[in-house]
Amino acid sequence: MNAEIGGALLELDGVTVRLPVEGSMRAVLQEVSFVIRPGEAIGLVGESGSGKSMTARAIDRLLPPGAAVNGRIRFGGRDVMTLAGADLKRFRSEVAMIFQDPRAHINPVRRIGDYMTEALRTNAGVPVSEASSRAVALLKSVGIDDGERRLRQYPHELSGGLLQRVMIATALLTKPRLLLADEPTTALDVTTQAEVLAILDDLRTDLHLAMLFITHNLEVAAAICDRTVVMYAGQIVEVRSSSRLHTDPLHPYTAALAAARPNIEATTPRLLAIPGRPLSAFEAPAGECAFAPRCPHALDVCRQARPALIALDGGLSRCVRAEELRGRLEVALHG
Amino acid sequence: MSVAAGLAAGAVRRYRAGRRFRTSPAIVVSGSVIVAATVVAVAGPLLAPYNPDLPQLSQYFFGPSPEHLLGFDASGRDVMSRLLYGARTSMLGPLAVTLMCMTLGSLLAVTAAWRGGALDAVISSGLDILFAFPGILLAVLAAAVFGAGLVAPVLALSVAYTPYVARVLRGAALRERAQLYVAALEVQGASGVAICLRHLIPNLLHLIVAQATTLFGYAMVDLAAISFLGLGVQPPNADWGVMVSENQQGIIQGFPLPALAAGICIVVVVVAFNILGERLYERGEARQ
Amino acid sequence: MHLRFVLRRLAMLAVSLLVASFVIFSAIFLAPGNPIAALSGGRSLPPESLRTLEVRYHLDQPFLVQYWYWLSNAVHGNLGLSITLRENVSDLIASRISTTAGLVLYASILIIVLGVSLGILSGFRPGLLDTSTLVVTAVSASLPAFVAAIVLILVFAVQLQWFPSLGNGIGFLDQVRHLTLPAFALAVSSLAIVARVTRSAIREEARREHVQTAISRGIPTAQLIRRHVLRNAAIPITTISGITVASLIAVAAVVEVVFGLAGLGAYLVQSAQSKDLAVVQGISLLLVTAFVLVNVLVDVLYAVLDPRVSLGSRAQ
């Protein structure tokens, strides 16, 4: 079979995920579709309940027990959901994941060295000494110079920022083609965040690594991703090239999210807050635009049906008024 | 068997957090058993068909009959009547241990967690030292010194098991004290006593009740064991532990019913308390 | 790091033992009547016995001096004279210690081997085995040792006649055979508790986020279970096993009495009934020491298993 259809490394096609909540199955993701090409960085942005983390978990087959998945996820042209045996093993080594809270995601009773090299030793049969020296080299590339000493330490002896770098280095150790980064800088200080983002950006370019970068911060996503996917209530509401996300958003939610953030460069008397609170997929009203209840531009037409994603100027928007509102959304940005 | 292990298991049971709580059949059944046992403990003498202390030597180990549902014991006394009378001491001892332990344990735990610093260090090391005494051993020692009976073992068990209660509660109280709402009340100028009484303890109550329930079950086991050893409730007084001891010979002689009946009474009540304690614990965890 | 932990724990051990021995010693002064009456258990003794008691306890000296004499004697293995048997308490203890040690050891092995395996099995295999384990252990966790003992005697000694119901036995195999029912009676409730805690610890560890990470990195299941789930669950399992095993030391008395075993516990109870306080003191001191030592061992083991523990106490 043709390995990478249309040049896509990862392809999500109409992915819907339902989870058992209090006895009934509730949708947490609805019809999520996007592609990541080799070497491309995609930002996945949303507030709590938007389903952004669930998307990464679905891709990495880490959904909680009882989850039901519809739609298709393909990596390198193969259906991820049906991978098994050696294929699954290869998939696991080609797709690496890093998380927000490294402390919870690294076994606290094993040494850093053990954590870093385990997959390499077990799955690739690399001898301990070689695995360790590769680990030390990668630690250096993420800005940790005393790698040998770090390998002998336990996770609780390292700060959060250091541990996050360790996790990034570990993820890259098996030479993956895709990195799933789930809010990797959210728990970090701003200066550490900038360093970690710079490291990720450098490594990605050097290694020609594709990346799905999940964050709640529009600016962070725009800063290091080629394209940004904005999610709301378990759906994609906008896909936009990062460079135009702030200047020319296609969906009222994206524009509102950008306008709601206080501006570091200018003092604004009042923020353009979005009324109400972010909804999760199963709380959002069915049969109308999920954002309509909070949208300043909502009309009757928005409440009649779930809008479909429409292509517009190289991007996608799930807003029936997208075309008509262009340019007017941008105004909201500077209040 | 030991309170120590039971309470520790309760503490380690935190590992099974998050399960949703429903009024399950287990709770209804164990609750009913406890209510029934309590009724018998209070009204046993009214319910008993015969004099529990009246021996009919010719009837010893005589099997069940419609008039004597559980037959006669080794001294020819009506087993059913003795069980009904015996519920009182069998329940009263554990109740006393539970009340004393929980009062003392909660007080020490909350004081240590609230004041922290040197006082916490003193209380905690004091409790650590008390850990040196296994409950049953202290009870035997107490019985040897003060004489057999219910009082000395009850006091001894209360002392021996307080550190287990206090240690778990102190941990929980420390977690609660670290909650920001407590800091907010301190900043408002509320008094420490008021914060403890109105907020800290009520929020620990689920754990206190769960611990008390578990403790009751295990105290019952230990007190029955002490009575069984002849150091607790003294014959001819009816008590479930004593009854197992009195009729132990029947096991080998082919008349197991009187000893078994008393043993089963203990087990049923203890199982009920343990299951209820476990569920209460889970409910508290789920609510967190 | 670990050395400091061990040293601190040993210092605490010394304090605990000192306080415990003091409590045990002062018991005779708390008893009603004068110390001699307490020690003699109200019996009228021949004058020479009274003399021995006075000398042994230095009753003419201040309280703390008396304690000091008693303690240093005890440390040197001199625990005084039994009033009832007119024998050296140390000798009496020495002749009975192996039975109790054997019983506790046997029961500990049962608890650790059977309890942990049962917990692991039901932790990893939800289903019929797990459900039945849960039900059975819920009841057996509440089973008092003496009730377990009479049931075991009834079934395995009286009905099936597989094991003897009384006595110590002669020769190693026969002794093991004689200790089997007592060991099971002693172990049954602790075994159930250990199994339950093991089960939930495994369930809990298997859900941890670092296990998810390991899955996402393609670590094979067997290795995942061994190196991440079991290794981490070992911490709570060790704690609960240690606590239950330590508690056996005292509970053994009950089982020894039911099975007519000539062990320390049975002797302690007999001496308590006959108010032979010298014996009660001696055995209590010994059992408390053993109990405290096992607890220290558990704490040290805990610190070895969990690199996060440096100082301080158990899983709080």
Added chain:
Amino acid sequence: MAESVLEVNALRKEFGPLTAVDDVSFSLPEGGSLAIVGESGSGKTTVAKMIVGLERPTAGTIRACGQDRSTPARSLRDRRRRGREVQIVFQDPYTSLDPRQTVEATIDEVLRLHHGWPAERRHQRVRELTELVGLDARQVRALPRSLSGGQRQRVAIARALAAEPRVLILDESVAALDVSIQAQVLNLLADIHDQTQVSYLCISHDLAVVRQLTQETVVMWRGKIVERGPTAQVLDDPRDDYTRRLRASVPHPGWKPPHRAQLAGA
């Protein structure tokens, strides 16, 4: 310049060998707003805790409304008076409310503590305060668990205001909230500042939030104040190396992470 309502002088806090706060001085004018900016380990939260009396300073003085509060309060009356001078809203909306207490009861408890009012008047005041922070009647009777993070934070603000404090410390009060909710709460805080005479001391790592909320800023780094001045000036023209690095690290539209070569100088 207005009279200062809070004055901190040469404040110092040591935790064992570690000096968390070192020679920190600033003053907050009546009705003004001051930010303490810094990252984890800068000592900013320790300063807040010392001001409200949750930590005791090793050295230095704190005066609020002309009264010294460097040492623990001696009497309950004294503690309550201090409560009416300075209040605080914490970061974590999830543990800052008693899970067993309704919103109404939470605020009423504070009113009873500070004012000898009859039930009727307290009830009236609860309504005013909850209206001020934008909670509806159903939410007022609810337990915290049925409220969202933003709603809980509104309750925490109302509770702090119930004491009618002269100074309100906002300790990362909007950091844990979703962006869209954060904007609502920031607007609410701006409204309250306009409507009342309360002064803000805003503890934050988020420079954009600080710009939105405060007029003056001090920047803390490793326990010390490294820069101070009007907020706009500190952000637009930082002088200190650390402040510059911090400023350069904040993502904003069009921002790229400064690569290590650029950061190395700082």
